[in-house]
Amino acid sequence: MAGRVRRKLGLQEAEALAARAAEPERCVLCGRPLGAKVEWHHLVPKSEGGRETAPVHPICHRTIHALVANGELARDFADVEMLRSRADMARFLRWIADKPPDFHAPTRRARAGEA
Template identity: 90%
Template sequence: MAGRVRRKLGLVEAEALVERAAEPERCVLCGRPLGAKVEWHHLIPKSEGGRETAPVHPICHRTIHALVANGELAGEYADVEALRARPDVARFVRWIADKPPDFHAPTRRARVGEA
């Protein structure tokens, strides 16, 4: 393993690996069962110093980042309940509610001034 650094995992890191090893059952944004593909959303973006992640569908993950800027995610929307209560996200959650777990559709970014 030339070029790779090996280190012992700390207790917190080891616990995080164990949590990820157990298959997550539901998306934290929409609450639907997860499908074949699971993405891990940083509740506070890594660029803002966040480390905690939560399982989401790919379409839910793209929608979060299309609608909410990283600065807002790090502030008032770091809490999933607050994110779900945001009107544009709530509209998406209502729309996606009856779709199958592996549903895919293009995600468009909100236009300036749109909420």
């Protein structure tokens, strides 16, 4: 028998695919409508055992990882509301609020001592 072997999807895998197939409407971080490109942020990083994902803009995703280390995300900021409450994240959210969905800008890591 030549060709690829296909396996049946488990219930959890099928549910995850169905959830992604339904177009998300808003970024879970900033709340703005999503644009043409959507990224899926692991609320608890995969390296820390996380599986649950949420739709975000690419710029929001880069900002999360530029400001917060994976260990800190897993330990203190798996809840999006807690992440939004950080001073540096709140400043970013105020700045991005009036930008169009597909807005792009360079993202830099916070320097030591910046909040």
